[in-house]
Amino acid sequence: MEKLKSLADLKRIREEAKVKLELRVRGDNPEGLVQVKVAMATCGIASGAKPIMDFFVDELDKRGIGAVVTQTGCMGYCYAEPTVEVQLPGQEPVVFGYVDRKKADEIIEKYIKNGELVEGIIPVNYEKID
Amino acid sequence: MKEIGLHIMDIVQNSIRAGAGEITVTLNESVTDDTLILTVADNGKGMDEETLRKATDPWFTSRTTRKVGLGLPLLQMNASLSGGGVTIDSSPGTGTTVTASFRYTHVDRPPLGDVSGTIALMILSNPSINIVYSHICEGTVWSISTSEIKEALGEEAVTDLTIVRQIREIINENVAEIRNFQPGYDKY
Numbered sequence: 001m002e003k004l005k006s007l008a009d010l011k012r013i014r015e016e017a018k019v020k021l022e023l024r025v026r027g028d029n030p031e032g033l034v035q036v037k038v039a040m041a042t043c044g045i046a047s048g049a050k051p052i053m054d055f056f057v058d059e060l061d062k063r064g065i066g067a068v069v070t071q072t073g074c075m076g077y078c079y080a081e082p083t084v085e086v087q088l089p090g091q092e093p094v095v096f097g098y099v100d101r102k103k104a105d106e107i108i109e110k111y112i113k114n115g116e117l118v119e120g121i122i123p124v125n126y127e128k129i130d
Numbered sequence: 131m132k133e134i135g136l137h138i139m140d141i142v143q144n145s146i147r148a149g150a151g152e153i154t155v156t157l158n159e160s161v162t163d164d165t166l167i168l169t170v171a172d173n174g175k176g177m178d179e180e181t182l183r184k185a186t187d188p189w190f191t192s193r194t195t196r197k198v199g200l201g202l203p204l205l206q207m208n209a210s211l212s213g214g215g216v217t218i219d220s221s222p223g224t225g226t227t228v229t230a231s232f233r234y235t236h237v238d239r240p241p242l243g244d245v246s247g248t249i250a251l252m253i254l255s256n257p258s259i260n261i262v263y264s265h266i267c268e269g270t271v272w273s274i275s276t277s278e279i280k281e282a283l284g285e286e287a288v289t290d291l292t293i294v295r296q297i298r299e300i301i302n303e304n305v306a307e308i309r310n311f312q313p314g315y316d317k318y
Contacts, residue, residue: 003299005303010283040139042199043200045131045136045139045140050139054244068289069254071143071251071255
């Protein structure tokens, strides 16, 4: 693949291959997409949340899953970082704790693709500190 | 934090929580001057004098989800350990500028790490904030910004995973280029 050096290169490449342009439609319909939120406060970053977010960005894109990947702050589960909140379209969000690359792969393959629950969910009623 | 890139990610979260519309991150490296200077400037709500005084106190945080706030203290620790320090300028309503300096060749200075990945993830996660990144190496500047990307590729471009991965590559290539022609840079 030729090296990308500027936004102009990127624009040209994307115009040459218009196939992916329909992806833009996603922006009009964010509710229909999987939402992945990686907790990225000091506790998360120190526990390795950044490479986990890289993993989700790379793998969801490579595996062709339409998703919105963003960051959140600290949800109070510092002990269980990196934590990742996943919301499938039309469902309640679920928070996974102690997410490493293996767990992230499992979340994509089982939960996001098939809706099967995987281990490591933090119960929503867990009490936060004041 | 083991890398400068991770500190950037962390300190920028403060700017996001301060409601900034524009966040400017500048990394200025110079072997000649033996300095590495990281600046994160935002136009968020800023801090009053008392908050500013407490900002580097690990037992102070504006959050309610936990009782400690370690982002700035950890940055200050790493900067001091590498012969530098942190200064914070802030005033309510105008914004905050955090400047961390390091001695470039100090053995305890954290490596830059994956700065391009960090910037790409920040752009992806905050489509409504204009993130401006400038990398300076011995005076040579290269920059990229959210608004520039939106202008070239459309509003939705910054939330597209494929585009963001390509943006990461663009940052990587260009930063490598301005660092490359400086003899001795590969050592660090």
